[in-house]
Amino acid sequence: MNNWQILWQARDQFWSGFLSTMTIFGLSISAAFLIGCVMLYLLEGSRPRLAMPLRVFIDGMRMLPFLILAYLLYYGLPGLGIRLDAWWSGIGALAVYHGCYFAEIFRGARLTFPPGQVEAAKAHGFTKGKMFLRLILPQIIMQTRPLLGNQLIYALKDTAFLVIITVQELTAAANSLSGTYFIPTEAFIVVIGFYWAVSIVMEVIIKQCGRFSARRGFDNV
Amino acid sequence: MSEAGIESRKAPTDAAVAIRNLSKSFDNVEVLRDVNLEVKKGDVVTILGSSGSGKSTLLRCINWLEQPERGSIHIAGERIGTTDDGRAMSVKALARVRAKTGMVFQGFNLWPHLNVLHNVTEAPIHVLGKSRHEAEAHARELLEKVGMSHKMDAYPNTLSGGQKQRVAIARALAMQPEVMLFDEPTSALDPELVGEVLGVIKDLSAEGYTMVIVTHEMAFSRAVSDQVVFLEKGLIIEQADPETFFTNPATERVQKFLERHD
């Protein structure tokens, strides 16, 4: 039996690792997106005393490696009496970490948002919340699309860090298979292929979304 | 290189620039058609013509920034761009002939990472192989000449357009070229800054520099030229001394042009 046949027989392990990675990615990136949007709203300045600490928090997160945050949640929090398993620590860390990056991307676009539109919305009697949800947020998302796409790929890659805090995901699958059968090269080539394929699919989807925003004049970013 | 090799590149005359049967097209549009022009040593030739007449292209062919399809150009007797049998020159040989020309661009094109002095000394040091000491001494003289010696340590982004262009002139002079090429040197300048640059060029003509100038400044052309060349759709349709050209032009086309630019 050659090495590739061994891998084929162990395909279930790859598949469950892949599903695990995609679940973690899907859950955490959705949460991160929401966190980013909420942070952007809080930075709008209706609660000035919250905006400043939030800026510090976002900037602080962006100066940390992702893994140290995962360590903080997985190894550090039990010291404070909060116990999360590896899976949820990982998802939580990814959501908070990339939420801050999303918030920063949004904030950058918000700075150049035309104030005339806000005035027009106010003149039409929009409330602050409605204006944010209906006017500001959709435009900012369309405008920052390419940056969001990049961030998605970073988030996908960061899921691999979770192997270090013992989450059974895709890289962990390759690691354990290469340990069992001593075929590291083939095992990792397959796994890298998975990551590559997912990245390419995401890039294509993000590009397709571009057509939606291009029709609305947001293609020049 | 053998003596014979150098001999074979000699143009028939000792002109500073000799252009023979030059043709050039962009995307099947002929911008230069069989142009012949000779610039004698020490002469100032201005090239006039409406925009799109091919005058800038002609100038840019002289130092091979544009490659013509047919014809030949000799700089001080040495052929540029192609060899006599029509093959492209080596990159090094081309650079060596180019060093015999100095060019001043419409957009100045100073190198922003170098201060004024180093903009002027860069090519003499790295192309001519001069010592830094020698190059800087020469650069100081030239910057004095163009009235920029007080800005030697300044970086280009802190200078006005007129100042930038005067530095660019000093940069070109620093190569001690056989011919100076000016591509609309005042077109990108605010009107009040045009005079200072034209003044410098006039001084140079008085000192006997050989110059080919593409310009829109009629009064300047008349004052400074030994010869005026008028280009229209890639053809030289009139070539005369400035008195004749401006007071008694031979073609109707030039009369109309002069009326419009009076």
Add this chain to the structure above:
Amino acid sequence: MNASAWHMLLEGAWTTLWISGVSIAMGVTAGLVLALIRIAKIPVVDQVLVLYISLARATPLVTLALFIFLSAPTFGIQLDRSVAGILALTLNTTAFNAEIWRSAFRNFSREQREAAMATGMTPWITFRRIMLPQMLITSLPGLINEMSFLIKGSPAIAVIGIVDLTRVTNRISAVTYEPLPPILVACVLYMAIIGCLVWAQRVAERRANRLAV
């Protein structure tokens, strides 16, 4: 935390710094070389590089580090952990740096290049004296940003057993049974390192903007 814990943390920080430093130096240089090769557009070679860059951008550092460290012995190469770690970080960062260099090259002003050629500079002198110094200034903010990313990705080398600033917190808490303090100190150290880079990036941006006029 006692004195030995502090000592270990600083040692971990040093490991992170020197491994990242070596990878950055190699990655910035190799990136420039790759960018130049790509600009030359040599048939096959160009496609191979596009493939490499695409793969490197999509491959997680953890996966890459494991791949290199575990599969090298199967080819009969015995890799030191640090070498494998440096190799993984370098392979990753080179791809990003190559793109930064390449865009600086492509955006370089044609007029300035013409001005250089008009003075008789050969393409090589033009590149070395006129283009490269400016490309360095315009690329520096992007390159420093990529350095921050590299440091943020560097804990990946913990997976092959290198005791870096992240991994060392495990070692300390194995003795003290108090994981929180060393992790928090590690956070502060990371912030200090990356804070320096962020500051440097701002300075570099200001310099690059001055050049753009």
